[in-house]
Amino acid sequence: MNEPQITTNTQSLATTTSWFRTAAPYIHAHRDATFVIAFDGETIDSAGFDPLLHDIAILSSLGVKLVLVYGARPQIEAQCKQQNIPVHYHGGLRITDDASLKTAKAVIGKLRVDIESKLSFGLPHTPMADARIRCTSGNLVTARPAGILDGVDLGHTGEVRRVDVAGIKQQLNLDNIVLLPPLGYSLTGEIFNLSSEAIATAVATAINADKLIFIGHSNRDLPRELTLQEARENLSAHPSIAAAVTACQSGVKRVHLLDRALDGALLQELFSRDGAGTLLTATSFETTRQATIDDVAGILELLQPLEENGALVKRSRELLEREIDHFTVMERDGTVVACAALYPYPENNMAELACLAVSDTYRRHGRGQQLLTSIEKIAVSAGLNHLYVLTTQTAHWFLEQGFNQAEIAELPVAKQALYNYQRNSKVFKKDLG
Structure with a gap:
């Protein structure tokens, strides 16, 4: 009566063993590597966000140095709508007036606290057990105003001016995860609302990250690999392709686009030969x-x-x-x-x-x-x-x-x-x- 169960257990053990053997070269290769991982606000709201953070904890435990950049667009929009604050965009950028900036700061601050609390989760019998993750943030991105675009004043919307490379690397060398909100600070003490993709791209370039990973929109209509030229010809095929192209042109060796809806996509992409997302690289993958x-x-x-x-x-x-x-x-x-x-x-x-x-x-x-x-x-x-x-x-x-x-x-x-x-x-x- 027990033979089918024994067979099932044996097959499961063989599959697990095979996976570990296949993943072993990648575990060695990624140790002490630096990854910048950006996830949008929709990912934070999705059912797969907690498992994603568990997978990020696994990366940290395997010796990967991590910078996390998060977005907050849907959360800010929802709060503005609740407070009857008009939401306007121009050229894909939010027009941030005083009222929407105040809302953005509150929303982004709450998200940061929520993410930090999830990364602190460590109950027994969970993927986060004994993770002991330390997470840090701060004024690590200097910004400047985006200014007036096509005659439209973007207000408190900004763009990245400088990245505190020394500050970020200092935290990474202490085995801390660096968590960056979609905000930047000017030399005059002003606060600017920034694109999380722009921050991730700038940080990955500045610290010479080994990988830049965007987690968000479905990539199932994209091939598994894209050359830089193919990506340039398909900029409208995915919301993050333009940022990926910019990163590759700026020296980031590999950029990955992952679907937030695919459970375990991050681990599959990093620890299997064919991955689970789309890889963009300036050099040939094969x-x-x-x-x-x-x-x-x-x-x-x-x-x-x-x-x-x-x-x-x-x-x-x-x-x-x-x-x-x-x-x-x-x-x-x-x-x-x-x-x-x-x-x-x-x-x-x-x-x-x-x-x-x-x-x-x-x-x-x-x-x-x-x-x-x-x-x-x-x-x-x-x-x-x-x-x-x-x-x-x-x-x-x-x-x-x-x-x-x-x-x-x-x-x-x-x-x-x-x-x-x-x-x-x-x-x-x-x-x-």
């Missing part, structure tokens, strides 16, 4: 490059299942280490997801393509074709005009890539001498010239 000795373990992992099912001839680690200069790998976020080798025969004006392998997770996404194209370019740059391959199980794929069936006699003489008649591999050839 690269194709010459393999190095450090890639041998990753290549072995890719080749092993193909060797076990007979698609490839088994290669030892020692052989791979000796021949590593022949390999090209496709790397995704530090992990080898595809590989191929090129063995030139310049005396025959030919080269052999071997060990073409793509991780199961990334098949059917065109990476095999991309890697083949890279290999062909390498062969052409070496002055070779023909590429051949031996295969037992993927003949149709190579035909689809422009290869034609050939005879053993067409192989280089040195390769003919090594041909394994027991495997009975088919020969395919492609002209590159």
